Each structure stands twice: as C-alpha cells, then as structure tokens.
Amino acid sequence: MILGKGGRAGSVVIVLFLGIAAVFTLFPIYMGLLNSLKTEGDMLNGILSIPSRLEFGNYADAFRKIHYWRSLGNTAEVAAIGLAGIILFASMAGYKLSRSTGRLSNAIFLVFVLSMLIPFHSIMITLTRISRSLDVQGSTWGLGFIYIGLGVSFAIFLYHGFVKSIPRELDEAAVIDGCGDFRLFFVVIFPLLLPVTATTAILNLLWMWNDFLLPLLMLTNSKSYTLLISTNMLFGEYGNNDWSAILASLVLAMLPVIVFYLLLQKYILHGIAEGAVKG
Amino acid sequence: MTWTKKTKQTVILLAFAFPALLFYAVFVLAPAFGGVGYSMTDWNGLNPAYSRVGFANYVEALTDDSYFIDAILFTLKYVVCMVVLQNAIAIGLAVLIESRRRTKSLFRTIFFMPNMISLIIGGFMWLFIFTKVLPDIAAHTGLRFLDQSWIGDPTYSFIAILILSLWGGVGYLMVIYVAALQGIPSHLKESAAIDGANAWQSFRYVTLPMIYPAVTIGIFLTLNSSFKVFEAVYSLTGGGPGRATQVIALNIFEEAFANSNRYGYASAKAIILFLIVMLITVVQLRVMKNREVEA
Incomplete structure (x- = not known):
C-alpha cells in the first residue's frame, strides 16, 4: 500500500474522491444514454430526470439514419483487411529482419522504425492524391490497404523485439530436418508469436476502429461509410437541433467498443501497457 | 545457375x-517524400500544372499567415496544459487506485473506458453536456458558474477542449503509471514507513523517483499526441468561434481540403508540423539516454 498511514478516515476520503472522479468519467456516457431514451418533450422538461417512459423510437430513427448495419459491416471489413495484412506482413518481416544480421536488414528495419516519427497529418495531403491515382480512394478494401501501409512499421517493431526471445536453435533444428524457410516460419515460428500477435491485434484494431481522419478523407461514397463517418455526417446534417436521434446514434456507435472492452478488458489493458512502453 | x-x-x-x-x-x-516535393510548389490540387516556388510557402506560413501562427501558439498553450494536467491527474489516480484492494479493478475499468471511445463520439457527447446539460443544471441549482458559453467563448471553449481531451486521455497514462507502481518493491515503502515517513514523504521520496522512467514516457506520449491534436477540437468547436481554437492539424486540414485547396502551401505547413514532432522525439531520445546512464 502506498498511502498506508491514512487509517480509516483517509481511506474514506480516497474512496470518496475516486467515486467523484468515476461519476465525472461516466457522466457524459450516462447523460447520452439517458436522453437517447427520451422524447424531445421529455428532454425539455428535464435533462437530468429519468424519462417518463422509454422512447425507443430514437433508436429506430438512428438505425435508419446512420445505416447502422451497413456502417458497422464497413467498419468491420476495413479493420479485418487491415488487421490481416498488418499481422501477416509484419510478422514475416519482423521475424526475418530480427534473424538476419547483415547491413541490408538493419537498413530496412531502420527505415521502418524512423517512419514512426511521421505524423499522419504530414502525409495526408499527398496520400489522398496517391490513393486517388491508384484508385483505392472511396472503397472499404482500399482503406484497409492504406491501414496496412500505415500500420506495419509499429507492428514490425513489436515483432522484431519479440523474436529475439525465441531461441535460434529452433530454426536450426528445423532446417536440419529439411524444413524450408516459409514452412519454418508459418508452421514453427508463427504459433510461438501468439503473445505479440495478440498485442498487435488489439492495438491495431482499436486504432483502426476509432480512427476518423483517414476514412473522412478516403470514403467519398456514402455506401462505404464507417460508423464514425456516418455519425459525423448525421451530426453535420442535424447539428444541435436533433439531439434525440444523434444521442441514440452515438450510443449505437460506441456500443461495439464498450462490449469489446468489457469482455476483453484484461488483454486490452495489458496490450496498452505493453505497446506504450515499447513505443 | x-x-x-x-x-x-x-x-x-x-x-x-x-x-x-x-x-x-x-x-x-511516397506520400512523405512527395509531400516534401509539393511543399515547394504552388500546386492547388485541381490544376495539373504547377511550378516550383522554393521555400516561399515556408516563409509565407511562418511570417505572413497569422491564422497559422495563431494555430501554433494555441497548440503550444494546449500542449503545455495537457502535459502538466494529464500526467498529474494520471499519477494521482494511479496512486489512489493502487492503494485500494477490492475496488481497484472497478475504478481502473471505469477510468480507462473513455479511452476506448473515439474522441469524435466523446466530443459530440460532451458537446451535449456543454450546450444542454450544464445550462440546465445551472438553471435548476443556482450553480451559476456552469452556465457559460462553453463553445461560443474562446476562453471557455479552450477549457472545454481540455476537459474533453483529459477525459479521453487520462486513462491511458493511468494504465502506464499503474504498471510502473506495481514494479516498485514493497520493502522500499515499508522501510520508509518504519523510518517514520508520512504518506506525502513516502510518495515524494520513494514512489516518485521509482516511477521516473514512466514519467518520461508519459510526458513524451502526451507531447507527441497533443501536438497532433485534431479530433477533440474538430468535434467540439470545429476550431471556432471564428478560428480562436484552431490547432495546427486542423489548420492544415482546412487549408488543404476546406478553404483554399492550396495543396502545395498546406504541404509546407504539414512539413513544419513534422519538424516540430521530430524535434521533440530527438530531445526525448537524448533525455532517455541520459536517464539510463544515471540509473
């Protein structure tokens, strides 16, 4: 215990303080949820009060206005393409770059690592132009491809460090048994990378799911809008005037991450701490 | 062969x-190198023809563009507040929840939750709080200080942006600090307690020095993310009122995609942002190296 000598009174003060901070943290989420279940009239009568009856019409409205299932599907598609590419390509490159000792391998690794300095805002203008000329702008798969490019360097960095903990003797034994390079990697090494694969998957999934600016620039067609873009567009359309539908859509948009968080909390917190210290 | x-x-x-x-x-x-190239042209994004203008864009951005200079100054103000507040609050929360046994994981779950939610979603929810809920509370309770023009008045919208950013960001640093606190051998604090140290002395002379490496990480993570702040401002104020809360990233975004379509000029600003972030990282690596030598 750090604050050991406070005794019982000190303990009450600490819990009280933490309780206030927790109320503050949950307050906007609670208010959003509460008022998303009210009619416009109920909201005018009292924003803080419990609704006189639960109004689910806002949700039906929001579902339609942000094309919930389609937007959710698009978001999942982008994240799945990005994640598959990042994990496959980064584990391959991270493994081989970590095992090879030559100057070429060091140079390639350095190029990947150095780019982690580049803020997204510094490349977004030219990236938009390149994507347009390569015809990847506007589609969900194109967006997934771009995420692969943006995400591989940090993932390679994580894999590169982790591979060092796997004994080289394992590679040598497999080679003596006549195992080729690719089979060695996919059959022997890749399963051993599971802990770092989990960390990489969680960090990248959260990043892609919550990323806003890149899809805003890339998704020019409303059919391929992700959850955040649909919500943002709805807000742009109704602004401050139709809070019932907007709050319902905000609740719908954050529902998947909240569920994901409550289910996998242990792994997520571990992955975050891991990624932050290495980054 | x-x-x-x-x-x-x-x-x-x-x-x-x-x-x-x-x-x-x-x-x-390709975008990175292309951006450097375009930053020295007058390319406007629409017209395929453009010509080289050397460093004219950089000179214009840093001497002639009062909106951009204001955006840099506003971002600096934001960065300073965030570095101090975000780390202080995160360390405070980490220390307090580490002192709990049964409620520890409950509080950790709650404090980290906003980090999972996009700041676009969080920003719209806070906009509802600032424009609808707080005036309502003020009207019913007489807590007059809550009834401000949170979004319309530059002073208060700066505070609103800070509140949103801290709400979304503190949990992340808290997790890092909790991990650091757990690495402190318990006998150190026990012996401090035996020597008669009170809670504050134990924190100041035992805990804090032991988590210095984490503080370094926390400060630089905050520096890095705050200089690139975009979503919190975009969703809450959109840079307004007027351009009073415009940050660097938003200024670049608007220059390129909303106002003028001056891609070449916006690219120069983008490179300036890159140089700022790189400078911070170089300093960071220096500091961390020195710390390692000392330790």
Missing part, C-alpha cells in the same frame, strides 16, 4: 520483407 549461400539469404530476406515494404512504400514513404 547456382546461388551462393549469401545471395540466397538476401533473396529470402527480401521475400519476407517485400509485402510489408510494398504497402509501406506506397502509402507512407
């Missing part, structure tokens, strides 16, 4: 690295 062992190894290395390199080269390296 027979390959020497070395050639073969090089080929295999390239085969493993090629897919990652390809995507990376197309979507990161």
Whole structure:
C-alpha cells in the first residue's frame, strides 16, 4: 500500500474522491444514454430526470439514419483487411529482419522504425492524391490497404523485439530436418508469436476502429461509410437541433467498443501497457 | 545457375520483407517524400500544372499567415496544459487506485473506458453536456458558474477542449503509471514507513523517483499526441468561434481540403508540423539516454 498511514478516515476520503472522479468519467456516457431514451418533450422538461417512459423510437430513427448495419459491416471489413495484412506482413518481416544480421536488414528495419516519427497529418495531403491515382480512394478494401501501409512499421517493431526471445536453435533444428524457410516460419515460428500477435491485434484494431481522419478523407461514397463517418455526417446534417436521434446514434456507435472492452478488458489493458512502453 | 549461400539469404530476406515494404512504400514513404516535393510548389490540387516556388510557402506560413501562427501558439498553450494536467491527474489516480484492494479493478475499468471511445463520439457527447446539460443544471441549482458559453467563448471553449481531451486521455497514462507502481518493491515503502515517513514523504521520496522512467514516457506520449491534436477540437468547436481554437492539424486540414485547396502551401505547413514532432522525439531520445546512464 502506498498511502498506508491514512487509517480509516483517509481511506474514506480516497474512496470518496475516486467515486467523484468515476461519476465525472461516466457522466457524459450516462447523460447520452439517458436522453437517447427520451422524447424531445421529455428532454425539455428535464435533462437530468429519468424519462417518463422509454422512447425507443430514437433508436429506430438512428438505425435508419446512420445505416447502422451497413456502417458497422464497413467498419468491420476495413479493420479485418487491415488487421490481416498488418499481422501477416509484419510478422514475416519482423521475424526475418530480427534473424538476419547483415547491413541490408538493419537498413530496412531502420527505415521502418524512423517512419514512426511521421505524423499522419504530414502525409495526408499527398496520400489522398496517391490513393486517388491508384484508385483505392472511396472503397472499404482500399482503406484497409492504406491501414496496412500505415500500420506495419509499429507492428514490425513489436515483432522484431519479440523474436529475439525465441531461441535460434529452433530454426536450426528445423532446417536440419529439411524444413524450408516459409514452412519454418508459418508452421514453427508463427504459433510461438501468439503473445505479440495478440498485442498487435488489439492495438491495431482499436486504432483502426476509432480512427476518423483517414476514412473522412478516403470514403467519398456514402455506401462505404464507417460508423464514425456516418455519425459525423448525421451530426453535420442535424447539428444541435436533433439531439434525440444523434444521442441514440452515438450510443449505437460506441456500443461495439464498450462490449469489446468489457469482455476483453484484461488483454486490452495489458496490450496498452505493453505497446506504450515499447513505443 | 547456382546461388551462393549469401545471395540466397538476401533473396529470402527480401521475400519476407517485400509485402510489408510494398504497402509501406506506397502509402507512407511516397506520400512523405512527395509531400516534401509539393511543399515547394504552388500546386492547388485541381490544376495539373504547377511550378516550383522554393521555400516561399515556408516563409509565407511562418511570417505572413497569422491564422497559422495563431494555430501554433494555441497548440503550444494546449500542449503545455495537457502535459502538466494529464500526467498529474494520471499519477494521482494511479496512486489512489493502487492503494485500494477490492475496488481497484472497478475504478481502473471505469477510468480507462473513455479511452476506448473515439474522441469524435466523446466530443459530440460532451458537446451535449456543454450546450444542454450544464445550462440546465445551472438553471435548476443556482450553480451559476456552469452556465457559460462553453463553445461560443474562446476562453471557455479552450477549457472545454481540455476537459474533453483529459477525459479521453487520462486513462491511458493511468494504465502506464499503474504498471510502473506495481514494479516498485514493497520493502522500499515499508522501510520508509518504519523510518517514520508520512504518506506525502513516502510518495515524494520513494514512489516518485521509482516511477521516473514512466514519467518520461508519459510526458513524451502526451507531447507527441497533443501536438497532433485534431479530433477533440474538430468535434467540439470545429476550431471556432471564428478560428480562436484552431490547432495546427486542423489548420492544415482546412487549408488543404476546406478553404483554399492550396495543396502545395498546406504541404509546407504539414512539413513544419513534422519538424516540430521530430524535434521533440530527438530531445526525448537524448533525455532517455541520459536517464539510463544515471540509473
């Protein structure tokens, strides 16, 4: 215990303080949820009060206005393409770059690592132009491809460090048994990378799911809008005037991450701490 | 044709690295180098023809563009507040929840939750709080200080942006600090307690020095993310009222995609942001090296 000598009174003060901070943290989420279940009239009568009856019409409205299932599907598609590419390509490159000792391998690794300095805002203008000329702008798969490019360097960095903990003797034994390079990697090494694969998957999934600016620039067609873009567009359309539908859509948009968080909390917190210290 | 062992190894290395390199080269390296090139042109995004203008864009951005200079100054103000507040609050929360046994994981779950939610979603929810809920509370309770023009008045909208950013960001640093606190051997604090140290002395002379490496990480993570702040401002104030809360990233975004379509000029601003972030990182690496030597 750090604050050991406070005794019982000190303990009450600490819990009280933490309780206030927790109320503050949950307050906007609670208010959003509460008022998303009210009619416009109920909201005018009292924003803080419990609704006189639960109004689910806002949700039906929001579902339609942000094309919930389609937007959710698009978001999942982008994240799945990005994640598959990042994990496959980064584990391959991270493994081989970590095992090879030559100057070429060091140079390639350095190029990947150095780019982690580049803020997204510094490349977004030219990236938009390149994507347009390569015809990847506007589609969900194109967006997934771009995420692969943006995400591989940090993932390679994580894999590169982790591979060092796997004994080289394992590679040598497999080679003596006549195992080729690719089979060695996919059959022997890749399963051993599971802990770092989990960390990489969680960090990248959260990043892609919550990323806003890149899809805003890339998704020019409303059919391929992700959850955040649909919500943002709805807000742009109704602004401050139709809070019932907007709050319902905000609740719908954050529902998947909240569920994901409550289910996998242990792994997520571990992955975050891991990624932050290495980054 | 027979390959020497070395050639073969090089080929295999390239085969493993090629897919990652390809995507990376197309979507990161090419835009980065292209951006440097375009920053020295008067390209406007629409007209295919453009000419080279040397460093004129950089000179204009740093001497003649009062909106951009204001955006840099506003961002600096934001960064300073965030570095101090975000780390202080995160350390405070980490220390307090580490002192709990039964409620520890409950509080950690709650405090980290906003980090999971996009700041676009969080920003719209806070906008509802600032424009609808707080005035309502003020009207019913007489807490007059809550009834401010949170979004319309530059002073208060700065505070609103800070509140949103802290709400979304503190949990992340808290997790890092909790991990650092758990690494402190308990006998250190016990012996401090035996020597008669009170809670504050124990924190100041035992806990804090032991988590210095984490504080360094926390400060630089905050520096890095705050200079690039975009979503919190975009969703809450959109840079307004007027351009009073415009940050660097938003200024670049609007220059390129909303107002003038001056891609070349906006690219120069983007490179300036890159140089700022790089400078911070170089300083960071220096500081961390020195710390390691001391330790």
